[in-house]
Amino acid sequence: MEGVKDLEAEALSGDPKAQALLHFLRLLRRKDYAGARAYAEGFPEGERERLLRGLSLLEEDPEALDDPFFAAEKEVVLGVKAVREGRREEAEAHFKRALALDPAHHRALTNLGTLHLERGELEEALALYQEALKLAPEDPLLHENLAALYKRKGDLDKMVAHMKRATRLKMAPPPSLDPLTGRPRRRFPLPPWAWLLLFALLAYLFLHKP
Structure with missing residues (x-):
């Protein structure tokens, strides 16, 4: 599976499959899983099953998800789980990996900013929030x-x-x-x-x- 930048380039060139996958990716970034699931129904059978499986694993067992298309969202989901369980250093690593995979993932930016806010690092948090604000x-x-x-x-x-x-x-x-x-x-x-x-x-x- 190509990276996000490659997918965006193909979508800009007019590739209909890339455009559809990019829209699906935007739904993932917003955590609109219901919308993503409905949108996946419009894909051909093989692709539809792959996307639906990825969505199910995100909700039920994200650690078992090995599809690179879902890698950034998986990192965000695992990061949020780590925060809830008090493992903030691990969470920060997950959010940074998500951004390395998908720099436009605004929820990764927001969650990373919140970790800085909790530590009293207000300017670092503000910079991340402002970057996320441009995206969402x-x-x-x-x-x-x-x-x-x-x-x-x-x-x-x-x-x-x-x-x-x-x-x-x-x-x-x-x-x-x-x-x-x-x-x-x-x-x-x-x-x-x-x-x-x-x-x-x-x-x-x-x-x-x-």
């Missing part, structure tokens, strides 16, 4: 992490700005495409008063968080 400006978790960082820095204006952005993205995300039809999924926006009430509650909880 619509990720609400990233904005929440930036809000936490700016709270630590004492910059309440930026903290509030990122909290507002995270809240808006969570409650009224931009329309996404159905992977089967290519048409926008329908969304049901909240009324303005509900937004204000929800944000006020989140801001109170965030500011009073120990």
Whole structure:
């Protein structure tokens, strides 16, 4: 399996298979496994089974996954598992390996930034978050992490700005495409008063968080 850069080059050249695989890879980066599973159904039989198997192993037994196409996502999944189990040095190594395999994997950047944030390395965390923000400006978790960082820095204006952005993205995300039809999924926006009430509650909880 070629690397991400080769796949991107083939997609830019107009190769339809590479374009389809690159879209699948974007779904993996966002951890939209449901969307990736639905999208995989459109591939020819052999490729479809390979992609579906990879998705199943990511969720059930990532260590058993040996398909190089899934290597970066596997490292991120193992890194998150290591964080949950308190093995932060191991987690950092996993996230760095993911970025070596796929430099555009914004969740690897975000998780690596969070490890720096936990250690009080605010500038290192900020640099990683900003790099991730260029790749995934619509990720609400990233904005929440930036809000936490700016709270630590004492910059309440930026903290509030990122909290507002995270809240808006969570409650009224931009329309996404159905992977089967290519048409926008329908969304049901909240009324303005509900937004204000929800944000006020989140801001109170965030500011009073120990």
